[in-house]
Amino acid sequence: MEQKAFKRPFVHLFYIFFLSHLVFCQLDYRFYDSTCPSLTGIVRYGVWSAIANDTRMAASLVRLHFHDCFVNGCDASILLDDIDSTFVGEKTASVNQNSVRGYEVIDKIKANVEKACPSTVSCTDILTLAAREAANIAGASYWMVPLGRRDGRTANKTAANELPSPFESLDNIIAKFNAKGLDTKDVVVLSGAHTIGFAQCFTFKQRLFNFGGSRKPDPDLEASLLKGLQTVCPDQVDSDTTLVPLDSVTTNRFDNSYYRNLVNSSGLLQSDHVLSTDNRTASMVLSYSRYPYLFLKDFGASMVKMANIGVLMGQDGEIRENCKVVN
């Protein structure tokens, strides 16, 4: 009896510790409400001015967030610079180099956030908010972002090179999303980000001249689009890096035109096109092509899911002072 009474306070202490851990280790919509009330305004202004200067930056920031979250979780590892031979970052991974953009936009916003709220807001939360603002400024709905992520101290170049590629099968792409806790619907919905931004010719050129080793174009590619693309991306190496809009109809507008293009055999990347022909995804493509608001609603939900991948919270990771280097 005496022993039981003695044990009880420890049991209570255990529960208090355990529950408080659960409470504090969750992302929270109001995480910076008292510590950095000006955060959203600073991020929005930074993103808005970057886009005012360069319309494509909206797309680039959304992709930057995707490439962060799929490698080591959303921990801002993509923002870390290489340091001589002592630290290898992700910026030089082949999928990122000369392709991913927007690093300096986040660095600039971070500098302004540091002035207002020193050592308080993580780079990965800034990137998550910046992606939301960028999509919204381009025309996407506004979704609520829970905050409290912390920055990683490591990067993983090998994993960055494993990011989904446009030359991969849908099976592989779905498996890569599944490995991050995302499902087939998320593949279809998040690919809808290709309603804005650009791709280099080499990412789809095989569809124009030598589809599957046939020495002929992809028969599924709409004839007039094919002709235009063959002109912009002639079959020679020096056109490899020429940029082409992912959605040639409403290039800078975040809308459901990407899905209407897919239905009309006018998707640019092979990995986009296959979504309209595979029986796991074709019906979703059709419904997003018909119901723009359904797409915009689902896009926000999938972005929140993606922003939750492998996040560091509580005492894990750190709040970097400069997004390019660990403290």
Ligand code: HEM
């Ligand atoms: C499903 C697998 C995916 C594949 C295979 C893929 C592939 C690509 C490729 C090849 C490019 C062009 C890169 C270049 O030419 O330099 C690109 C651009 C882009 N991707 Fe994806 N992507 C995928 C998923 C996503 C996701 C999940 C998002 C965001 C939620 C996204 C957002 C973007 C954006 C916005 C651009 C344009 C970026 C710019 O213009 O700077 N992509 N993607």
